[in-house]
Amino acid sequence: MNSRTAFLLLLIFGFLITGLISLNGAVIALAIPLLVYLGIALWYSPTPPDLVAFRTLPLETVFPDTPVEVNIFLKNNGGDLPEVLIEDNVPEGLTVLDGETSRFLPLPAGEEIQLSYVVKGGRGDYRFTTLQVSYREGAGLFEGKIAVQASHRLMVRPRPRPLRSIPIRPPQTRGFAGPIPSRQGGVGVDFFLVREYQPGDPMRRINWKVTAREEQNLFTNLFEQQRVADVGIILDAREQSYGGSNDHLLFEYAVDAAASIADAFLRDGNRVGMLVYGAGIDTAFPGAGKIQHQRILQVLARAHLGSNYALESLSYLPTRFFPPHSQVVLISPLQPHDTEILITLRAHGYQVLVLSPDLIRFDAGQVAPNSPEELALRIALAERKFALQKLRRAGIQVLDWDVTLPLEQVVRQAIPLRPHLRRGMGMPV
Amino acid sequence: MKAHHMLTATIILTTLFPVWGFVTQGMYTAAGINLALGFLWLVLKWKTIYWATPVLFLIVCMENALLPFFQISPFLALLSVVCGLASWDLHAFARRMSALKDPDLIARFERHHLMRLGLTLFGGLVLGAAGLTIHFRLGFFVAFLLGIAALLAFWYLIVQIAPAPQRPPRTTSFPRENQEEE
Numbered sequence: 001m002n003s004r005t006a007f008l009l010l011l012i013f014g015f016l017i018t019g020l021i022s023l024n025g026a027v028i029a030l031a032i033p034l035l036v037y038l039g040i041a042l043w044y045s046p047t048p049p050d051l052v053a054f055r056t057l058p059l060e061t062v063f064p065d066t067p068v069e070v071n072i073f074l075k076n077n078g079g080d081l082p083e084v085l086i087e088d089n090v091p092e093g094l095t096v097l098d099g100e101t102s103r104f105l106p107l108p109a110g111e112e113i114q115l116s117y118v119v120k121g122g123r124g125d126y127r128f129t130t131l132q133v134s135y136r137e138g139a140g141l142f143e144g145k146i147a148v149q150a151s152h153r154l155m156v157r158p159r160p161r162p163l164r165s166i167p168i169r170p171p172q173t174r175g176f177a178g179p180i181p182s183r184q185g186g187v188g189v190d191f192f193l194v195r196e197y198q199p200g201d202p203m204r205r206i207n208w209k210v211t212a213r214e215e216q217n218l219f220t221n222l223f224e225q226q227r228v229a230d231v232g233i234i235l236d237a238r239e240q241s242y243g244g245s246n247d248h249l250l251f252e253y254a255v256d257a258a259a260s261i262a263d264a265f266l267r268d269g270n271r272v273g274m275l276v277y278g279a280g281i282d283t284a285f286p287g288a289g290k291i292q293h294q295r296i297l298q299v300l301a302r303a304h305l306g307s308n309y310a311l312e313s314l315s316y317l318p319t320r321f322f323p324p325h326s327q328v329v330l331i332s333p334l335q336p337h338d339t340e341i342l343i344t345l346r347a348h349g350y351q352v353l354v355l356s357p358d359l360i361r362f363d364a365g366q367v368a369p370n371s372p373e374e375l376a377l378r379i380a381l382a383e384r385k386f387a388l389q390k391l392r393r394a395g396i397q398v399l400d401w402d403v404t405l406p407l408e409q410v411v412r413q414a415i416p417l418r419p420h421l422r423r424g425m426g427m428p429v
Numbered sequence: 430m431k432a433h434h435m436l437t438a439t440i441i442l443t444t445l446f447p448v449w450g451f452v453t454q455g456m457y458t459a460a461g462i463n464l465a466l467g468f469l470w471l472v473l474k475w476k477t478i479y480w481a482t483p484v485l486f487l488i489v490c491m492e493n494a495l496l497p498f499f500q501i502s503p504f505l506a507l508l509s510v511v512c513g514l515a516s517w518d519l520h521a522f523a524r525r526m527s528a529l530k531d532p533d534l535i536a537r538f539e540r541h542h543l544m545r546l547g548l549t550l551f552g553g554l555v556l557g558a559a560g561l562t563i564h565f566r567l568g569f570f571v572a573f574l575l576g577i578a579a580l581l582a583f584w585y586l587i588v589q590i591a592p593a594p595q596r597p598p599r600t601t602s603f604p605r606e607n608q609e610e611e
Contacts, residue, residue, distance in 0.1 A: 001587075004521065007483060009587075011490050018494050026503035027494050029560035033511045033553025037518075040549045042586065082541070083525070104528050106538065138545050140521050 045142035050078030053150035072115040085134040094121040157297040160263035170351040172325035178228030185222030192224040232322035236332030237278025279306020333359035436519040446509035450501035482520040
């Protein structure tokens with residue numbers, strides 16, 4: 001019973017009671033038009049409609065701020081509906097650019113309607129679920145509401161920035177050829193060692209200078225084999241790492257960086273795994289190729305800042321996720337107690353690379369000179385510098401990233417390309 | 430929009446019928462108050478204050494229930510109640526239509542709604558007039574039985590109005606064609 005029906009019943013009761021108390025039939029007769037109105041509305045009161053809907057999106061996976069057209073088709077398989085209000089539940093975070101998300105119309109039996117609108121949104125995993133359909137008879141006294149399922153998913157993935165090959169040197173590589181020096185002699189580009197000639201060695205590999213010093217033996221140059229490696233990327237999504245905020249803009253930079261780094265390693269043929277560590281643990285198990293690239297971008301699309309008491313410290317990091325002696329890349333603004341855990345990880349034999357977006361500079365903005373804030377900023381920066389220095393001393397590669405600079409520039413400054421790659425790119429050696 | 434003009438007309442008529450009754454009985458102050466009330470109703474409607482119409486319809490109904498006690502014709506009260514009911518209905522209808530932009534769809538809704546409302550009000554008016562005109566005596570026992578039947582009918586009405594349990598949403602399969610990676 002809605003408020004209009006209650007109001008009408010109140011009036012009818014009012015007339016009846018007044019008429020009965022005053023023993024005046026004329027007053028009771030005034031209730032008759034209202035009773036007729038209510039009776040006809042009751043006669044036409046709608047039954048729950050039999051509606052079927054489905055939704056189509058031309059693209060299921062897009063980059064941020066790409067307009068996507070959502071089409072909904074709704075068919076009435078039941079009886080006539082004089083007044084229907086169809087409202088779509090647009091997931092939070094999507095902006096409607098054009099079209100209509102709701103429509104009010106009569107829906108005769110067997111008729112099909114289409115609802116179209118265009119949305120765009122930032123990075124995220126958006127799930128369209130149901131349409132809310134409100135139906136009522138013409139007087140609006142009797143109405144109902146049902147949810148009609150029309151599910152779909154729209155994934156807005158981060159856009160990887162172009163990043164050239166990142167030189168890494170993990171202790172252990174895999175069997176397939178790739179760009180990473182494997183610490184084993186064989187076919188490669190970089191000189192590795194000289195050993196005695198063995199039958200089958202090509203003549204062009206003979207080191208004639210060393211051979212000339214010996215009377216009987218020949219010596220062959222060996223080059224360092226280049227292989228692919230296992231790379232595990234950890235994206236820190238703990239709220240505490242971003243100043244306790246759950247929608248810090250710096251996290252978007254971190255996500256984009258994770259996508260770019262994963263893209264660069266996958267392009268080189270490496271096996272790459274992704275682990276987002278925050279409110280929970282979201283993973284893409286290590287793999288290679290384009291499908292793995294999609295998996296990683298899906299994990300990054302879902303990534304959001306969160307807080308979990310069980311995951312406050314990196315000490316609960318599931319290191320078994322990464323193969324032993326593999327390359328681990330951590331993308332995190334870093335918390336004070338993280339350094340010890342990273343040093344332990346390094347001691348366990350992992351090659352660790354830390355990309356640390358600078359939260360302090362990002363949040364500080366423009367600080368007035370000679371102000372107390374400037375002093376606080378200097379102390380905070382010194383603390384950060386000290387923590388990063390401590391990591392470097394433990395053999396961890398650290399990239400201190402001021403996000404105003406492009407990631408490519410920061411990576412190139414901290415990890416220069418190997419000479420033959422620089423030559424290949426026409427850069428000074 | 431036809432419904433808006435009809436709403437204005439019904440508000441005026443709702444007010445004028447009791448005014449006529451008061452004037453015929455020489456109760457000019459009450460007629461003046463009634464006119465002021467009608468004017469207020471029109472102003473509030475013009476200002477699109479949505480709570481005004483139900484409140485003023487309630488006041489009009491209370492006033493019309495009192496008219497027979499002042500020896501004013503109950504037919505005028507009946508006409509005023511019918512017009513008030515039309516105002517209350519058209520007001521809600523106009524409010525629902527305000528969300529629409531398509532003139533063809535509005536015209537379609539209006540045609541259907543006005544036709545049904547007209548028939549309903551005519552039926553109510555005829556039955557109400559019959560109720561005022563036809564008088565007959567009933568024995569106590571018959572009147573008692575009719576009273577019990579009326580109570581049962583009213584109880585049945587309220588049971589019918591009570592909300593029915595909602596059905597769970599229907600599931601549909603996801604269309605997978607036309608979905609490709611960017």
